[in-house]
Amino acid sequence: MIGESQMSEQSNIESILTESRVFEPPQSFNERIGGAYIPSLEAYEELYRRSIDSPNDFWSEVADELDWFEKWNTVCSSGFPDVKWFEGGKTNLCHNCVDRQINMGHGDDIAIIWEGEPYDGAPEIKKLTYSDLHAEVCKCANALKELGVKKGDVVTIYMGMVPELAIAVLACARIGAPHSVIFGGFSSQAIADRVEDAKSTIVITCDGSWRRGSVVPLKDNVDAATQFTELIDTVLVLKRCENDINWQDGRDVWWHDICDRQDEDCQCESMDAEDMLFLLYTSGSTGKPKGIMHTTGGYMVYTYLTSKWVFNLIPGKDHVYWCTADVGWITGHSYIIYGLLPNRVPTLMYEGAPNFPDAARFWDIVERHNVTQFYTAPTAIRAFMKWGDEHPNKHDLSSLKVLGTVGEPINPEAWMWYRKVIGNSECPIVDTWWQTETGGHMLTPLPGATPTTPGSCTRPFFGIDAAVVDDDGNEVGENEGGLLVVRQSWPSTLRGVFGDRDRFIETYFSRVEDMYLAGDSARKDERGNFWIMGRIDDVINVSGHRLGTMEVESSLVSHESVVEAAVVGVPHEIKGTGIAAFCTLASGIEPSDVLKDALRKHVGEEIGAIAKPDILKFTDALPKTRSGKIMRRLLRDVAAGTDSNQDVTTLEDFTVLAKLRDEE
Ligand code: WT7
Numbered sequence: 001m002i003g004e005s006q007m008s009e010q011s012n013i014e015s016i017l018t019e020s021r022v023f024e025p026p027q028s029f030n031e032r033i034g035g036a037y038i039p040s041l042e043a044y045e046e047l048y049r050r051s052i053d054s055p056n057d058f059w060s061e062v063a064d065e066l067d068w069f070e071k072w073n074t075v076c077s078s079g080f081p082d083v084k085w086f087e088g089g090k091t092n093l094c095h096n097c098v099d100r101q102i103n104m105g106h107g108d109d110i111a112i113i114w115e116g117e118p119y120d121g122a123p124e125i126k127k128l129t130y131s132d133l134h135a136e137v138c139k140c141a142n143a144l145k146e147l148g149v150k151k152g153d154v155v156t157i158y159m160g161m162v163p164e165l166a167i168a169v170l171a172c173a174r175i176g177a178p179h180s181v182i183f184g185g186f187s188s189q190a191i192a193d194r195v196e197d198a199k200s201t202i203v204i205t206c207d208g209s210w211r212r213g214s215v216v217p218l219k220d221n222v223d224a225a226t227q228f229t230e231l232i233d234t235v236l237v238l239k240r241c242e243n244d245i246n247w248q249d250g251r252d253v254w255w256h257d258i259c260d261r262q263d264e265d266c267q268c269e270s271m272d273a274e275d276m277l278f279l280l281y282t283s284g285s286t287g288k289p290k291g292i293m294h295t296t297g298g299y300m301v302y303t304y305l306t307s308k309w310v311f312n313l314i315p316g317k318d319h320v321y322w323c324t325a326d327v328g329w330i331t332g333h334s335y336i337i338y339g340l341l342p343n344r345v346p347t348l349m350y351e352g353a354p355n356f357p358d359a360a361r362f363w364d365i366v367e368r369h370n371v372t373q374f375y376t377a378p379t380a381i382r383a384f385m386k387w388g389d390e391h392p393n394k395h396d397l398s399s400l401k402v403l404g405t406v407g408e409p410i411n412p413e414a415w416m417w418y419r420k421v422i423g424n425s426e427c428p429i430v431d432t433w434w435q436t437e438t439g440g441h442m443l444t445p446l447p448g449a450t451p452t453t454p455g456s457c458t459r460p461f462f463g464i465d466a467a468v469v470d471d472d473g474n475e476v477g478e479n480e481g482g483l484l485v486v487r488q489s490w491p492s493t494l495r496g497v498f499g500d501r502d503r504f505i506e507t508y509f510s511r512v513e514d515m516y517l518a519g520d521s522a523r524k525d526e527r528g529n530f531w532i533m534g535r536i537d538d539v540i541n542v543s544g545h546r547l548g549t550m551e552v553e554s555s556l557v558s559h560e561s562v563v564e565a566a567v568v569g570v571p572h573e574i575k576g577t578g579i580a581a582f583c584t585l586a587s588g589i590e591p592s593d594v595l596k597d598a599l600r601k602h603v604g605e606e607i608g609a610i611a612k613p614d615i616l617k618f619t620d621a622l623p624k625t626r627s628g629k630i631m632r633r634l635l636r637d638v639a640a641g642t643d644s645n646q647d648v649t650t651l652e653d654f655t656v657l658a659k660l661r662d663e664e
Contacts, residue, residue: 036448051462085298086273097341117352140171142262151176160209176269183328192228208241273297291498298491307339315344375404407544415454439492540569578614580639
């Protein structure tokens with residue numbers, strides 16, 4: 001629960017506004033990493049200019065580092081909204097992740113290091129070489145074909161963090177079947193919604209997945225989803241936890257039964273650069289989550305280069321890269337699998353929780369595997385801080401060379417702690433701002449080049465024409481808040497919202513003409529550094545995960561006891577933002593703690609555990625304007641317990657607010 005100790009949003013914003021400490025890339029970095037790709041700010045600035053002035057030259061040189069079955073005709077042939085990159089080019093991203101490495105003589109290099117959660121004296125570890133990965137991916141691809149999957153069919157993947165998750169994703173890419181990965185924390189209703197939207201008939205899942213010593217019943221959730229949708233006719237099930245599951249003959253197929261007997265070779269489908277690679281659902285301000293579409297060529301080139309330069313990945317230098325995200329989020333797609341494998345640095349996947357069996361698990365992993373690049377979220381860093389320095393201090397973390405963060409603004413205290421306690425003040429921190437829609441890093445330091453300041457994601461990556469503007473698209477002044485936009489397309493721009501062109505145009509390309517609207521507000525300081533200030537829509541960022549307040553509200557009012565609900569974000573010590581919900585109850589329903597628990601559980605079942613309100617208040621009425629709009633800013637104050645000097649002249653019923661404040 002949110003208590004006294006919660007970080008106040010206000011004080012965080014103030015400390016960010018006054019933050020002026022500058023940290024140059026550590027002198028030792030170049031040597032420790034084995035050569036910085038971009039070794040100075042001058043080098044960055046010169047190349048950045050070139051990437052903006054001559055994007056076609058810049059991106060064709062990068063694309064030439066990868067394999068294409070047929071070369072493209074035009075690098076960028078169309079800008080917003082119907083963006084097209086590398087038109088005419090043919091390639092396959094699975095080929096570039098796996099086969100290309102084998103063809104270059106690196107079949108025996110490690111592609112994936114996997115560590116399971118259970119820890120009985122020692123953890124279960126698997127290391128897959130590129131050749132191993134090739135065999136497994138081909139078997140899975142052949143199994144999918146046997147199950148009737150064809151190029152263009154959407155395959156839903158709902159699995160835990162096991163190697164077979166990466167294998168399934170790559171198998172889909174190999175045969176040209178776009179995947180739609182659903183995070184294992186989502187509910188059966190959420191699975192059904194996504195399956196229906198994507199018109200997907202096959203789901204790949206596991207019997208269960210390990211989380212903090214317990215089994216998450218993934219297969220049961222898929223079974224339950226089939227009650228909400230009739231589309232699912234095939235369920236491919238990996239045995240992981242050996243928990244009891246129900247079985248439906250004719251629909252359910254064991255992974256080992258079908259994959260093990262397949263041929264270890266499967267030709268890669270030749271994909272047009274603009275063929276869809278995957279769909280990934282993310283929350284918006286209205287309606288159900290939207291399916292963000294990414295295509296093959298541009299996404300491949302962009303995630304390859306950002307991985308290489310932002311993390312300074314160098315093959316053959318004993319680098320081991322670890323991103324702690326789940327593959328169910330865009331971070332896992334781009335920076336565990338697709339951007340990493342073409343760079344030939346082993347990518348580490350960890351199955352479970354950061355505090356199992358104890359709070360030092362992550363640092364134990366870093367030490368045992370000699371992790372060199374480590375990428376995590378501010379919410380995790382805040383939890384580590386709270387758990388205490390003794391956990392990281394027990395371990396030798398000297399292998400670390402680059403530290404990354406992603407998902408939400410990082411408070412300067414957490415940044416400083418990360419730098420000192422985890423990085424021994426020797427590792428540059430890359431605070432990467434980007435989104436599901438952008439496919440890859442957009443604003444980020446480069447570890448050997450960019451001076452960093454705690455809380456700022458610094459400068460645009462190459463080819464990214466980012467700006468802070470007003471509604472007319474004019475740049476606002478230094479340190480003035482405005483809309484964060486991108487003025488030119490980049491290779492991994494989203495290509496659409498699946499099945500909803502209007503929502504695509506409306507959300508990203510209507511408020512400011514000819515520019516991509518990110519949905520964040522930001523400011524740019526006197527040194528050209530960007531600072532993210534927050535969302536401009538009704539989206540909240542809970543532990544680095546996006547949730548629409550409307551989604552949570554709809555779920556609350558779908559419960560028979562609730563007639564009206566308003567959901568707002570509230571500062572939270574660990575999550576960054578927590579969820580506060582205000583509900584008015586149907587007549588005859590009495591408020592109670594039992595009902596609060598029931599409503600939380602209901603939201604968990606409708607969306608997933610991450611959407612459960614941290615604070616839930618019952619109220620006779622919600623504060624509204626005379627025209628009937630819920631006054632969320634007032635609710636935010638009530639939830640945060642801050643005294644507001646807010647203008648309440650438009651509030652319809654003053655007593656509502658007083659009652660809400662009193663009710664604790
Ligand atoms: C939203 C995108 C990109 C992968 C994880 C989230 C916020 C993301 C940062 C950062 C400040 C950040 C923004 C953005 N965000 N990274 N480094 N600093 N804010 O992906 O779920 O698509 O959410 O997360 O508000 O719009 P996502």
